Amino acid sequence: MSTDVLSPPHRARFALPHGSLAWRAFVIQAIVLALIAAFLAWVAANVVSNIARLNINTGFSFLARPAGFEIAQKLISFGEAATYFDVFLVALINTVVLTVIAIVFATLLGFVIGLARLSTNQLVAGVAATYVEVIRNIPLLLQLFYWYFAVLRPLPGPRQSLDFFGIAFLNKRGLFLPYPIFEPGFCALLTTIAVMVLVGIVLAWMNNRHRMRSGTGLHSVRAIALFLLAPPLLVAWLTGFPLSWDVPALAGFNFAGGMTVIPEFVAMAIALSLYGAAYIAEIVRSGIRAVSVGQIDAARALGLRSGAINRFIVIPQALRVILPPLGTQYIVLLKNSSLAAAIAYPDLMLVFAGTVLNQTGQPLEVMLITMASYALIGLAIGAAINLLNRRVQLVER
Amino acid sequence: MKILLAAAGVAALVCTSAHAATLDTIKQRGTVNCGTAPNLPGFAYTDDKNVRRGFDVDLCRALAAAVLGDADKVQLSPLNLRDGFATLTTGGVDVLTHRLTWTYNRDNGTGLDYVMTIYYDGQGFMVPKAMNVKSVNDLKGASVCVAQGSTTELNIADYFRARKMDYRIVTFADLDEARNAYEQGRCDAWTNDRSALAARGLQLKNRDAHVILPEIISKEPIGPLVRQNDSQWAHVVRWTFFALIAAEELGVTQANVDQMLKSEVPEIKRLLGVGDDLGQKAGLPADWAYKAIKQVGNYGEIFERHLGEGTRLGLSRGQNKLWKDGGLLIAPPFR
Numbered sequence: 103m104s105t106d107v108l109s110p111p112h113r114a115r116f117a118l119p120h121g122s123l124a125w126r127a128f129v130i131q132a133i134v135l136a137l138i139a140a141f142l143a144w145v146a147a148n149v150v151s152n153i154a155r156l157n158i159n160t161g162f163s164f165l166a167r168p169a170g171f172e173i174a175q176k177l178i179s180f181g182e183a184a185t186y187f188d189v190f191l192v193a194l195i196n197t198v199v200l201t202v203i204a205i206v207f208a209t210l211l212g213f214v215i216g217l218a219r220l221s222t223n224q225l226v227a228g229v230a231a232t233y234v235e236v237i238r239n240i241p242l243l244l245q246l247f248y249w250y251f252a253v254l255r256p257l258p259g260p261r262q263s264l265d266f267f268g269i270a271f272l273n274k275r276g277l278f279l280p281y282p283i284f285e286p287g288f289c290a291l292l293t294t295i296a297v298m299v300l301v302g303i304v305l306a307w308m309n310n311r312h313r314m315r316s317g318t319g320l321h322s323v324r325a326i327a328l329f330l331l332a333p334p335l336l337v338a339w340l341t342g343f344p345l346s347w348d349v350p351a352l353a354g355f356n357f358a359g360g361m362t363v364i365p366e367f368v369a370m371a372i373a374l375s376l377y378g379a380a381y382i383a384e385i386v387r388s389g390i391r392a393v394s395v396g397q398i399d400a401a402r403a404l405g406l407r408s409g410a411i412n413r414f415i416v417i418p419q420a421l422r423v424i425l426p427p428l429g430t431q432y433i434v435l436l437k438n439s440s441l442a443a444a445i446a447y448p449d450l451m452l453v454f455a456g457t458v459l460n461q462t463g464q465p466l467e468v469m470l471i472t473m474a475s476y477a478l479i480g481l482a483i484g485a486a487i488n489l490l491n492r493r494v495q496l497v498e499r
Numbered sequence: 500m501k502i503l504l505a506a507a508g509v510a511a512l513v514c515t516s517a518h519a520a521t522l523d524t525i526k527q528r529g530t531v532n533c534g535t536a537p538n539l540p541g542f543a544y545t546d547d548k549n550v551r552r553g554f555d556v557d558l559c560r561a562l563a564a565a566v567l568g569d570a571d572k573v574q575l576s577p578l579n580l581r582d583g584f585a586t587l588t589t590g591g592v593d594v595l596t597h598r599l600t601w602t603y604n605r606d607n608g609t610g611l612d613y614v615m616t617i618y619y620d621g622q623g624f625m626v627p628k629a630m631n632v633k634s635v636n637d638l639k640g641a642s643v644c645v646a647q648g649s650t651t652e653l654n655i656a657d658y659f660r661a662r663k664m665d666y667r668i669v670t671f672a673d674l675d676e677a678r679n680a681y682e683q684g685r686c687d688a689w690t691n692d693r694s695a696l697a698a699r700g701l702q703l704k705n706r707d708a709h710v711i712l713p714e715i716i717s718k719e720p721i722g723p724l725v726r727q728n729d730s731q732w733a734h735v736v737r738w739t740f741f742a743l744i745a746a747e748e749l750g751v752t753q754a755n756v757d758q759m760l761k762s763e764v765p766e767i768k769r770l771l772g773v774g775d776d777l778g779q780k781a782g783l784p785a786d787w788a789y790k791a792i793k794q795v796g797n798y799g800e801i802f803e804r805h806l807g808e809g810t811r812l813g814l815s816r817g818q819n820k821l822w823k824d825g826g827l828l829i830a831p832p833f834r
Contacts, residue, residue: 159608171652172668254683274684354640443672457647463609
């Protein structure tokens with residue numbers, strides 16, 4: 103058959119190379135690899151023997167020992183019996199939460215500023231350009247200190263707190279918010295709500311399909327949507343409204359009860375978001391600039407409005423350019439979050455690579471765990487962006 | 500930074516083969532290398548003439564005088580608490596004359612040895628006078644600023660838990676940031692070793708508006724550290740500092756040490772190496788203690804010079820008095 107003739111010759115993937123030149127390259131590479139392996143083995147052996155000679159404790163058993171100290175921000179339960187591993191989890195969660203919040207706000211703000219810098223309005227473009235240049239050229243650590251003390255200074259002491267309707271309070275010690283208490287029956291309510299939301303989504307999808315086919319929506323859908331509210335309300339009434347709030351109240355020096363957003367977190371989130379946004383703005387601008395003007399002219403010639411041009415022509419093409427560097431920027435943001443130690447935000451670096459390292463005296467293990475944690479979160483961010491990137495890439499046929 | 504240091508630690512572990520005896524290395528090198536706190540007024544700081552000065556610095560200078568005969572033959576490495584241990588372990592310094600509390604966990608399994616206690620400290624609390632707090636026991640529910648890196652966080656946890664008192668901790672990596680945040684009103688109280696409160700408190704804008712509470716919630720025996728398994732060097736460090744204490748006890752001062760060479764008191768004669776050579780057993784010259792006292796002074800003189808009531812810190816000797824005056828400092832007999 104002719105197709106057999108046309109198909110490329112099948113090659114074994116691990117075939118040995120042919121020819122003397124290829125052999126020489128192969129041998130050289132093998133020798134280099136062997137040398138590197140030997141060097142690493144020598145390093146490992148030397149570290150092991152030196153640790154033994156210096157009488158340093160080794161191993162990861164310290165993770166199971168009780169830690170015995172307090173942490174300012176704990177998003178999981180953390181009692182007196184908490185171990186160093188619990189400390190690690192608390193610190194890791196603090197780092198992740200801060201990074202996620204900063205990524206969200208930096209992205210939103212970055213897109214707005216990036217677009218503003220492309221604006222035909224000189225004032226808007228000028229302000230955006232100034233913002234980017236100022237923020238990018240000041241060290242992040244300085245900005246952290248600035249925001250920390252800028253957040254702290256104007257706030258009142260606990261006794262003169264800013265009072266929001268008697269349920270939320272703001273002072274130098276943080277933002278004190280009511281904390282939801284889930285009573286029995288709350289789970290049933292949550293399930294009902296989830297089911298109704300699911301039904302709603304299915305309805306919306308059906309409505310959309312109908313519109314695509316016939317050009318008009320199903321008129322009955324809105325009426326049905328109203329009925330979706332009924333079951334959750336009924337369940338809530340039957341279970342006696344199973345949600346109450348623990349409202350913070352002034353007790354002695356501080357507010358007790360409720361939950362607290364510490365000022366260190368606020369300062370970190372502001373500084374990281376603003377800093378990240380400056381870089382993301384430039385990434386967005388470059389992405390949009392990368393779309394050829396001819397595309398926009400062509401869209402205009404077809405009679406598309408500017409909103410439609412952005413939505414269907416510019417942004418899909420710009421995203422291809424934006425996403426890869428955006429992912430890198432997210433990872434940079436994660437690494438920047440380790441500066442939190444400077445202003446007492448209890449992240450992985452301050453609590454685990456700081457206090458735990460001091461208490462245990464096992465720097466090698468602690469730093470190894472810390473580095474591995476940052477690397478893994480960074481790789482996870484990278485993988486997520488890659489997935490997203492694959493979806494927006496040009497499908498070549 | 501910390502990752503770099505850890506990497507340096509690994510690199511040092513990789514590269515150092517067996518250590519030679521520290522004393523021989525020092526004599527060959529011609530300097531004593533000490534790790535001190537980077538910037539702690541009174542203990543180790545850089546003065547306006549760019550000279551490193553302080554109590555801990557003078558301890559190092561005494562060692563150089565005893566071993567090398569010249570107190571200026573020191574190399575001082577400012578190290579924060581965290582890096583101190585690794586730097587000593589890997590041979591970057593010979594001894595830590597730092598503010599490091601002697602604890603079980605630091606003496607065991609770290610490859611280091613505490614030599615003796617040279618300063619008895621304790622953790623205290625500073626609060627604004629306006630708060631009208633008279634005792635640590637009034638601090639229920641308070642926010643407390645603390646600098647990490649020592650035993651401070653554990654002490655406060657133990658103390659407050661034992662009394663079933665709630666508190667909120669705000670932990671800073673750096674002492675100055677902790678003080679700054681306290682001053683800004685982030686916390687109701689600021690805790691640290693009392694000596695550090697006195698030293699760092701000088702940098703408060705209005706020191707008189709703050710007061711150190713009477714309670715001392717921990718014992719903090721502070722002393723020099725050396726590498727484990729080098730008892731010759733450990734003995735040199737220990738007995739040099741004992742010599743400074745013994746000198747105060749015997750009334751030997753920087754000013755009168757030359758006259759004391761003619762003293763008839765047997766212990767003074769032995770201490771100063773007159774007629775007897777105690778130094779050689781430790782691998783030191785006969786006049787090692789004489790040199791240290793002559794060039795640096797006795798313990799009391801060093802204390803008064805840097806920390807005492809005549810200085811900005813204004814610390815009283817307290818537990819750091821000699822045993823015969825009701826304090827805890829005692830030097831074993833020189834015989």
